[in-house]
Amino acid sequence: MGREFLHLIDISTAHKIISNLFKEIYQQKIEEVELKDAYGRILARDVKSPIDLPPFNRASRDGYAVKAEDTFKASEDNPKILECIETIEAGSIPRKKIERGCCSRISTGAPVPEGADAIIMVEYTEEKGNKILIYKSAYPNQHIALRGSDISKNDTISKKGALLSPEKIGALSAAGISKVPVIAKLKVGILSTGNELIKPSDKWSPGKIFDSNSHSIAAAVKNCGCEPKILGIVKDDYMKLYNAIQSTIKKCDILITSGGTSAGAGDILRDIIDNMGEVIIHGISIKPGKPTLIGKVDDKLVFGLPGFPVSALIIFNVLLRPYLMEFSGKSSEHKHMMDLPLAQRLHSSKGRVHYALVKIRDEKAHPILKDSGAITSLADADGYIKIPKNVEILEEGSIVKVLPFF
Known part of the structure; x- marks a missing residue:
């Protein structure tokens, strides 16, 4: 025995x-891991940005970098005419300052040249040689992402306890962070x-x-x-x-x-x-x-x-x-618990807390009546319910709390 x-x-x-x-x-x-290995990990400390984001005044449209005042009252009937002095591609550095009456051709993501305070979208312009006709007025800071407007240097990008999801990893990467402290x-x-x-x-x-x-x-x-x-x-x-x-x-x-x-x-x-x-x-x-x-x-x-x-x-x-x-560092609470009616009467073992597998169908919890050695019952189950030790029978229609496995 x-x-x-x-x-x-x-x-x-x-x-x-x-x-x-x-x-x-x-x-x-706490351990430090490469950002490429950080998905799904939990931050152990606040992470601060080592730089301003964006790190410079950045064009958010393709068009022309201008002084806004040079475009005031521009219209299709009365365009303003500016001289294009250079082309600035994303990843390059402006070489010339924008003076009155001048502009620079600029791509989305490129640094805004000194002296410019607005971007005119290319749709509202016409190019004639090195002369650019402006058909719509601009306002100061139009289509410019100002330096630090997303996040300033030493501001917190992600807080302790954060789950490192794709979007958080992207933000950390954008700040030039290659390693992070995780639990x-x-x-x-x-x-x-x-x-x-x-x-x-x-x-x-x-x-x-x-x-x-x-x-x-x-x-x-x-x-x-x-x-x-x-x-x-x-x-x-x-x-x-x-x-x-x-x-x-x-x-x-x-x-x-x-x-x-x-x-x-x-x-x-x-x-x-x-x-x-x-x-x-x-x-x-x-x-x-x-x-x-x-x-x-x-x-x-x-x-x-x-x-x-x-x-x-x-x-x-x-x-x-x-x-x-x-x-x-993860939440231990079941976030997707559901209160559902029981699809059929269920007998329990009085005197012991009973956990029973259920399948959700037609907005009801259907008990899976197989023994604990039947592996297919796990494959069929959407979760389980907890039956208190003083309950011997749960009647059909009783409201039960379904806990998902994960």
Whole structure:
């Protein structure tokens, strides 16, 4: 007969313990990364512009740089005539100052020459030799992006805690910033256990199943802003698993295992963590995921998730995701939660908090009634609902809160 769980605790107690463990063990670190590698990272400090943007008075239209006063009262019937003294392309430097009665041909993005205070669009001009006929008057600063009008030197371009999106990366690049300070990623090792498991790249043989947890959990870890490390598959053998944990714990900040947590004769993870460090939680009053184990080895957290794919991913989402997100500087709140009516009656396990997969269809939450080993239930699911431990039945039409996986 298998051993009993260490001590069943409720989900709120588990959250308090995990939150305290994260605060006790982990501290955010800052690293500098190249801008080309910064997408999706979180800024660790405010970033200030080293220059004015734009860095010079810049033409925002193709046309002619003029003194605005030279164009006053210009019309199609009474054009003003100016002498064109040079052509200024984007990327070049003006060589001549604009005096009264003169203008320079200019391209969008080019520096505005000294003496000019307006751009006349080419559509309102006519060229005759070096003489330019102006058919519309201009006003001061017309079609000129003034130096520093976008952002001034030493102004903040992006604030601490900002998610580095394409538009933020573009703004930083425009200011000549090539490296940015970001929150360093936690390295999360993922180890699958079980005699029945083989890699997805291996040839299938009777009695074996392909390891799906490593890749689904790795994707979930990456979504949290952390760096996953898939560490392979280990057999249900005490010394093999012991040696695997001993060697892999050095390569990561947190270790996640899947399988080997139930209170059965063949499940050995609890004994190993007991011998290597400390088992803090073994057994949570939750469905699925009752046998979840949390321990500490070499001052690093070890999360023992159930082997069933649905159980593993739900427990990751419920118990680990909020703290990885918070540590990474990302919002841990589900931004797309939906209140929907339940499409059919659903029975729950009274006495335990129950998380049930649902599919959204016709603006209703349809329960997915498959066991926690059915991997297709994850592929079908749009999210899950939380059923309180004192609820045994949810009637059809009950309003439930659907939490998306990510």
